[in-house]
Amino acid sequence: MDPTLDDLRRYAVARTLFAPTTLPRAIARLGFVQADPIRAPARAQDLTLRHRVRDYRAGDLERRYPRLAVEEDFFVNYGFLPCSTQALMHPRTARTAWPAARRRQAEAVLAFVRERGQVHPREVDAHFQHGKTRNWFGGSSNASTQLLDGMHYRGMLRIAARVGGVRVYAERPAHEPAAPDAVLDALVDVVVRQYAPLPARSLSELVARLQYAVPQWADRRAAALVRAKQRLAHGQVAGALWYWPADENPRSRRHEPTDTVRLLAPFDPIVWDRRRFELLWGWAYRFEAYTPAARRVRGYYALPLLWRDRVVGWANLSWRDGVLSHTLGYVAASAPGEAGFARALDDELARMVVFLQVPRD
Numbered sequence: 001m002d003p004t005l006d007d008l009r010r011y012a013v014a015r016t017l018f019a020p021t022t023l024p025r026a027i028a029r030l031g032f033v034q035a036d037p038i039r040a041p042a043r044a045q046d047l048t049l050r051h052r053v054r055d056y057r058a059g060d061l062e063r064r065y066p067r068l069a070v071e072e073d074f075f076v077n078y079g080f081l082p083c084s085t086q087a088l089m090h091p092r093t094a095r096t097a098w099p100a101a102r103r104r105q106a107e108a109v110l111a112f113v114r115e116r117g118q119v120h121p122r123e124v125d126a127h128f129q130h131g132k133t134r135n136w137f138g139g140s141s142n143a144s145t146q147l148l149d150g151m152h153y154r155g156m157l158r159i160a161a162r163v164g165g166v167r168v169y170a171e172r173p174a175h176e177p178a179a180p181d182a183v184l185d186a187l188v189d190v191v192v193r194q195y196a197p198l199p200a201r202s203l204s205e206l207v208a209r210l211q212y213a214v215p216q217w218a219d220r221r222a223a224a225l226v227r228a229k230q231r232l233a234h235g236q237v238a239g240a241l242w243y244w245p246a247d248e249n250p251r252s253r254r255h256e257p258t259d260t261v262r263l264l265a266p267f268d269p270i271v272w273d274r275r276r277f278e279l280l281w282g283w284a285y286r287f288e289a290y291t292p293a294a295r296r297v298r299g300y301y302a303l304p305l306l307w308r309d310r311v312v313g314w315a316n317l318s319w320r321d322g323v324l325s326h327t328l329g330y331v332a333a334s335a336p337g338e339a340g341f342a343r344a345l346d347d348e349l350a351r352m353v354v355f356l357q358v359p360r361d
Helices: 005-016 023-030 044-049 060-067 083-088 100-116 121-128 143-153 180-195 200-211 215-231 274-281 341-356
Strands: 070-074 078-082 132-134 140-142 157-163 166-171 233-237 240-244 261-263 303-307 310-320 323-330
Touching: 005 233, 005 274, 023 044, 023 060, 023 078, 044 060, 060 070, 060 157, 070 083, 070 157, 078 083, 083 180, 100 121, 100 143, 100 166, 121 143, 121 166, 140 143, 143 157, 143 166, 180 200, 180 215, 200 215, 200 240, 200 274, 261 341, 274 310, 303 341, 323 341
Parallel strands: none
Antiparallel strands: 070 078, 132 140, 157 166, 233 240, 261 303, 303 310, 310 323
16 A cells, blocks of 8 residues: 555654664764755754764764764765765766866875875965966865865865865775666665655656766666666655655554654755655745845745654754854744644754754863
8 A cells, every 4th residue: 555645754754863873873874964064053964963863063073074984075965975885986987077287286186195194275275386266156266175176076085084164185095996787776775765755756866966976877877767766665645656765664653753843954854855845744945045135035044843744834043152043934824733842842942052062072
């Protein structure tokens, strides 16, 4: 029997908001954590992990990163993923080949990195004096920074750490390429584990986004999508075809919601797929940080507000001098009237304060 939309809604929440665990286990279970530099009141990766890691504080991922089996890289977006998954994507061949002069620059920088072990972009810029160049947004940036970004994407370098949010680079160990179809199937499984249950169109679009992870295998993605649809469970729900892992049951009673409020990052797995979001919760969420202020509907960095298994509204938070301020909006005319909502919201705001506080030594 196909699940109902209520089943899918409960399943989508329960499968990704698992019981809080350790940071390494949470990243391994998620498979991928999308990153974003905006801090309102914390970065997206921290807002995502706070629900899934015991006693997590803002910035813990960056502080602990050098000791974790985790890498920064492009997947379907830019973010953090287990080293074992990142290794599948390399050696990566970028869609744009470098001219010979650019390649020579990269080889010289690679030798410089090998000599020093780890380098800050400022060191590279001071040593090579590459000058300025036009960036993707039409502005000016250091040519060394752009070169390092390209070397990282091509697998010549890895992110060893961050200092004040700035990437510190090291040489990336070489890996033998794996069989393309096996790698694509493994990467698709990471996508599905992250975002299931998925409408058919969203599944297709996410497989297409593997162009960032493995551009060298663009001609194999269509076949990978066909294989995925063959091995995944699926069903018609509310007029749409949905897919989920074959070993999971969306109709399981284990997915019963708890009386909990959670404020979610704009790129949380529950929120990221806007099509799925609207199908499950009946309203459209849009990320408005880059929308002109006069045209914003819900705010600069509105965090969807999940109550039980329903996203009932949003919150805009501000953290200044150790004080958390918030404004709330609701899809309906007012806040949910069920018993327990107000207390659950207060509990979530209290958890947010602890999360944002300076970490203990």
